[in-house]
């Protein structure tokens with residue numbers, strides 16, 4: 001019996017990177033995992049295959065979490081299949097970097113629509129399905145409390161994730177639903193590789209500033225997500241957990 005046996009978990013953005021690892025480890029601990037993706041069907045199918053070939057249960061659900069209708073459709077399908085939800089991992093997120101003069105309304109809304117509004121609408125739709133002991137894990141970023149230069153809008157979205165998580169932990173505490181922000185530092189994923197950040201001087205500087213001396217791997221974050229999802233963490237809510245190899249302000 002795994003730590004999460006009998007639990008139903010939704011992981012958004014589980015076709016690659018941190019979300020894929022979280023889905024895999026939740027499945028390995030016995031959760032039935034709903035694997036959401038927006039565009040990468042093949043990656044999401046691989047996530048489901050990894051879980052099921054290890055003896056777990058998982059199913060695929062396409063949905064753009066910056067789109068209210070898709071969010072509603074996703075939770076309606078979870079209600080139809082399972083009638084309840086124990087774990088929600090709001091992992092889907094996008095980054096964008098650039099100088100102040102290049103900030104546009106379009107880019108602002110692109111980042112806020114997924115990283116902030118999508119997360120709020122996801123929680124709004126999830127809570128009526130969540131049972132006592134439910135756990136919401138919002139994937140923020142170290143940048144939410146340690147903003148870097150040229151990341152103003154991204155770090156603003158992730159600062160919002162921190163405060164939303166704390167506020168909603170207080171609101172949902174009486175329902176015995178826990179809400180925590182789990183905030184990776186630099187983590188080697190497809191998204192990070194595609195950003196070009198790993199080729200730059202800022203990557204070397206970030207590694208130097210990390211007491212544990214390396215970049216994170218998706219499983220480093222996923223192990224903490226398993227803990228937060230499990231009943232072992234029943235006394236942990238409203239926390240902003242920095243998962244970044246020891247970097248501090």
Ligand SMILES: NC(=O)c1ccc[n+]([C@@H]2O[C@H](COP(=O)([O-])OP(=O)(O)OC[C@H]3O[C@@H](n4cnc5c(N)ncnc54)[C@H](OP(=O)(O)O)[C@@H]3O)[C@@H](O)[C@H]2O)c1
Pocket residue numbers: 012013014015016017018019036037038039040041063064065066091092093094095114139140141142143183184185186187188189190191192
């Ligand atoms: N990697 C890092 O260094 C790092 C550091 C701090 C925080 N984070 C945070 O960790 C989370 C995951 O990052 P990552 O590096 O693993 O990203 P990634 O490798 O780029 O993967 C992003 C995932 O999000 C999904 N996604 C993107 N837009 C979506 C949408 N509109 N609706 C639903 N899903 C969507 C993608 O699905 P499709 O491929 O199907 O489109 C993909 O599964 C993000 O919230 C990110 O801000 C990452």
